[in-house]
Amino acid sequence: MLTACTKDCPDACSLIVTESDKGFSIKGNPEHPITLGLTCGKIQNHLRRLQSKNRITAPLLKKEGSWQEISWDQALDFCAKKIKPVLDRDPSRLLHIHDGGARGVTKETAAWFFRKLGCSVTHGSLCDATGIQASLKDFGALKHNDIRDLGQADWIVNWGREVTSSSIHLAAILQKARKNGTRVLSICPGGRAFRSFSDRIMTIPPGRDRFLALAVLKLLQDSGQLDSKQQKQCNGLPEHQAVLDQHSLTELQDLTGINEEDIRFLADIYAKRPVASLLGWGLQRHLFGGENVRWINALAWQSGNVGIKGAGIYFNMSSNSLLDYSWLGPTTNRSLSLPAIGSEIKTADPGIELAWIARSNVVNQAPDSRRLAEVFTGIDCLVVVDAFMTDTAACADLILPPSLMWEEEDLVGSCLHYGLQYAARAVSPPPGVRSDLGMVKELNDRLGGPAHLPSRQRCLENCLRPYSQDITLQKLKTDGFAWIEENPVVFQEGTDHPDGRFQLITHISPEPEPDPDYPLRLLSLINKNFIHSQVLPAEHVLPPRVECHPRAPGVPELDLNQKIFLVSPLGRLEVDLVFDHSLETGTIVYRRGDWMRLGGGVNQLIKARLTDLGVGAAYYQQQVRLENEKRQ
Ligand SMILES: Nc1nc2c(c(=O)[nH]1)N[C@H]1C(S)=C(S)[C@@H](COP(=O)(O)OP(=O)(O)OC[C@H]3O[C@@H](n4cnc5c(=O)[nH]c(N)nc54)[C@H](O)[C@@H]3O)O[C@H]1N2
Ligand SMILES: Nc1nc2c(c(=O)[nH]1)N[C@H]1C(S)=C(S)[C@@H](COP(=O)(O)OP(=O)(O)OC[C@H]3O[C@@H](n4cnc5c(=O)[nH]c(N)nc54)[C@H](O)[C@@H]3O)O[C@H]1N2
Ligand SMILES: [Mo]
Numbered sequence: 230m231l232t233a234c235t236k237d238c239p240d241a242c243s244l245i246v247t248e249s250d251k252g253f254s255i256k257g258n259p260e261h262p263i264t265l266g267l268t269c270g271k272i273q274n275h276l277r278r279l280q281s282k283n284r285i286t287a288p289l290l291k292k293e294g295s296w297q298e299i300s301w302d303q304a305l306d307f308c309a310k311k312i313k314p315v316l317d318r319d320p321s322r323l324l325h326i327h328d329g330g331a332r333g334v335t336k337e338t339a340a341w342f343f344r345k346l347g348c349s350v351t352h353g354s355l356c357d358a359t360g361i362q363a364s365l366k367d368f369g370a371l372k373h374n375d376i377r378d379l380g381q382a383d384w385i386v387n388w389g390r391e392v393t394s395s396s397i398h399l400a401a402i403l404q405k406a407r408k409n410g411t412r413v414l415s416i417c418p419g420g421r422a423f424r425s426f427s428d429r430i431m432t433i434p435p436g437r438d439r440f441l442a443l444a445v446l447k448l449l450q451d452s453g454q455l456d457s458k459q460q461k462q463c464n465g466l467p468e469h470q471a472v473l474d475q476h477s478l479t480e481l482q483d484l485t486g487i488n489e490e491d492i493r494f495l496a497d498i499y500a501k502r503p504v505a506s507l508l509g510w511g512l513q514r515h516l517f518g519g520e521n522v523r524w525i526n527a528l529a530w531q532s533g534n535v536g537i538k539g540a541g542i543y544f545n546m547s548s549n550s551l552l553d554y555s556w557l558g559p560t561t562n563r564s565l566s567l568p569a570i571g572s573e574i575k576t577a578d579p580g581i582e583l584a585w586i587a588r589s590n591v592v593n594q595a596p597d598s599r600r601l602a603e604v605f606t607g608i609d610c611l612v613v614v615d616a617f618m619t620d621t622a623a624c625a626d627l628i629l630p631p632s633l634m635w636e637e638e639d640l641v642g643s644c645l646h647y648g649l650q651y652a653a654r655a656v657s658p659p660p661g662v663r664s665d666l667g668m669v670k671e672l673n674d675r676l677g678g679p680a681h682l683p684s685r686q687r688c689l690e691n692c693l694r695p696y697s698q699d700i701t702l703q704k705l706k707t708d709g710f711a712w713i714e715e716n717p718v719v720f721q722e723g724t725d726h727p728d729g730r731f732q733l734i735t736h737i738s739p740e741p742e743p744d745p746d747y748p749l750r751l752l753s754l755i756n757k758n759f760i761h762s763q764v765l766p767a768e769h770v771l772p773p774r775v776e777c778h779p780r781a782p783g784v785p786e787l788d789l790n791q792k793i794f795l796v797s798p799l800g801r802l803e804v805d806l807v808f809d810h811s812l813e814t815g816t817i818v819y820r821r822g823d824w825m826r827l828g829g830g831v832n833q834l835i836k837a838r839l840t841d842l843g844v845g846a847a848y849y850q851q852q853v854r855l856e857n858e859k860r861q
Contacts (some may be wrong), residue, residue: 231258231709233641233650234272235336235634236760237329237356240398241548241643242268243709246635246655253656255635261710262377263646269397270758274768275634279656281765284616285630286661296628301663301671304629309675311610315583316676320347321563322582324574324608328355330588330615330763331665333639333652334552334692335685339665342673343585344560345680349577351567353844355595357644360513360544362843363522367530367732369725371550373543375716376646380406381539382505384498387415388438388525390509393422394757396645400426414498416441417509418752419812420776431495432813435750435849436515437485437740441492442524444481447473448496449532456533459731462723468735469527476737484740486813499532503539511752514849516741519842523734530731536720548642551649551713552692568846569837571597571604587614587631587665590762592621596837596846597799598825614665619762620825631665632658640689640705647713651705738841747797747852748782749817753831756820764822771828772803775855777817779808783854791857795819797834806855817853 232255234242243258255276259266278284288304289296299307315322325343327336344350364371379385379402392400403413403426415427418435433441449455450473460466482489498504506529512521526542534540565573570591574581584605592601598620605611605624613625622628636658641650658664663671670682683691690702700711723729743750755761759768775795777784787793787806794801795817804819812818823829838847 230653230655231651231706232635232655233652233709235332235639235641235652236271236275237332238271238760239396239643239645240264241641241645241648241650242398243648243650244268244272258709261648262712263398263648265398265401267398267401271760274759277765278616278763279633279635283618283766284659285618285628286659287630289628291626304627305668305671305675307627308612308672311583312672313676316346319579321349322579323348324565324581324584325350326567326570326584326586326589326591328589328591328594330590331634332548332641334688335637335639335664335666336588337549337554338557338682338688339587339669341557341560342669342680342682344562345558347560347562349563349565349581351570352564353567353839355568355846357510357513357545357845358843359518359840359845360508360510360522363513363519363526364542364544366842367523367526367724367734368720370719371545371547372719373546374538374541374718376543377402378539378541378716379403379505379507379543380409380411382406382411382503383501383539384504385411385413385507386495386498386504387413387427387507388509389415389417389511390507391417391420391422391511391754393425394755399645414495418816419809420818421809421811424811431487431491433485433487434813434815435752436517436521438512438521439517439524439737440481440484441487441495442528443473443476443737444478444485444492445496445499446528446531447476447478447481448493449500454496454500455531459530459533459535462729463530463731463733464728465733465735469733472735472737499528499534502533503537504532504534505540506534506542508542508544511754511849513840513845514847516838516840516847516850517738518840518845518847520734520736520738524737527733536718536722538718541719545644548644551642551647552640553695554692556691556694566839566844568595568839568844570595571601571837574604574608581608583610583612584608585612585614586621590615590619590621592624593619593762593824593830593832596832596835596848598830598833599800602825614668616662620830623826629668630662631668632662637664638685638689640692647717648710649700649705649713650710653706743852747854748815749777749853749855750815750849751797751831751834751851751853752816752818752849753821753835754818756822759822762822762824764824766827769823769827769829771823772805773819773823773829773831774807775804775817775819776807776809776812778810778812778814781814781817783856787855788857794856795834795853796856797836797851797853799834799836801859802831802834803828817855
């Protein structure tokens, strides 16, 4: 049977399930142009989640601090009874939060149900909103060439994408390209992972890529190597050039820690063409993340490395854009900023009385977890739809357990490739759970049917309408996937702005000086083996591990035989310290995902701050220190 992975991962794999005497097995679909038969550890890991003894399989109601199993009828009656009077008074007092815990058409439809009720919703994102907004500002669209085109580049300049952790199929594309002569230069704050897929590495302190892109532009401009045709198709050129003139090469070397020879090497690469620029999510999670992305976009455009095969900017594509959601209809809602959701709820007027959270462990994954836990616990009624007792679920008044990936049928796009994947229901869910769509349908009935929610099949078919006979649900069921566009070369005829011109960035912000008491920049990165916080209690490695250079500030003074704490102005967390000589000395890495309830949860140390664009979370701006004992 053909199904798919609906996790919040770029690769969106097509999968083959077989059941034999030996049990259920799952492998990558060899026919899918990106999956190519290969799957990652998260797949086996998900099988363990489905069968885990920690899985919640009946609704749980909190009564005087302890959990009580109740029936679905009781649970949904409880929800309707709480929600109805709020809807009658002012629907914006009900807040809906959802994220990418599982993706798919029916998940989006369940989320739309709350919009239709007129609830408050969220905007911005914990993930990629900054880079998306930067792309929209510069190009007027979020799209890139077919990812397999990377193989046609002479050089791939990888601005901080740790592909072996975040996207093993992209890692495979890079390795294949390297075999065929393409070279990969990675610009990153170090870390061993980059070695396996890079021909050359330039180490940069986090948050400063914009100065490196500016330095390269300056060299290319001074040597007359910028592409005059592309420059004619820009807005903001004089102001942009004035910024180049305001900075000396020496100053930019100091800011980036990269020497002149390396900057010249990078300029030579961009001058030769075609060079593809791969942008990670990491570099946009800083206070000036939007500027970081925009300066790299400007470099790629002006050097003539956009709109041709083998070149281009590769950040993201919109995974939902391949599907048509217009049939759901427009809604009008009050919207709160997700990265600052704690203070947003506190100051909301009218206030939030009820919240419904699905597919998100927001307490664990958004900044300032301790405060968030307090804020959510303080809401009159919190409903969390989750299969595990996460840091968020623990704050709830009612937990509703959903069916999970492979237990329901759906369709998913990808933010990496042009494939649309069909996810069949491959296993039976435990009897006590309901799908996200199923439970909101029942709630809708109890509320007197304010929304029209079609059947699952109809939802999937509706999303395929633009493809008429070319891509039908039946065809997807048979093939497992469909390819939407073959070999697009985006921005060949100019950008998607109405005037077709590229919008150059015309300012650059200085990097704020860190408080000397907190000399280390904290990178709270994904964990190769798990998706975000989807880690079972038994899979936790505690105390959490952090990695830094042995000569990082404050480290030589530590007593390694004593307990070590990671400290920020928000709190402290006991950690296990491991050395990595390849890391930039001012950087410390924490592989996030472990739960605060169990002794992890790095977001309790991270202040809620917004990036410069798109309402993103500036997680990686956080400064910390290591210490043995509490400082007086
Ligand atoms: N296994 C696994 N895969 C996943 C996920 C998961 O949880 N687990 N999550 C998925 C999701 S939703 C996302 S958004 C992606 C995230 O995928 P990635 O883009 O890999 O994002 P990060 O891990 O946040 O950052 C990657 C790298 O950015 C570098 N970096 C940080 N700051 C800077 C900077 O200022 N400049 C430069 N040049 N580099 C910097 C860090 O060294 C880090 O190695 O992964 C997806 N894939
Ligand atoms: N410090 C720090 N924090 C970060 C980031 C960072 O760089 N640094 N980056 C972030 C990024 S890239 C992202 S994308 C976000 C991720 O933030 P979240 O989306 O909140 O991450 P998950 O931990 O995957 O939480 C999803 C939850 O959904 C549940 N779930 C799974 N399947 C289903 C389902 O079918 N239905 C329902 N109702 N629930 C389901 C899972 O059990 C899990 O608890 O957070 C980020 N948080
Ligand atoms: Mo993400």
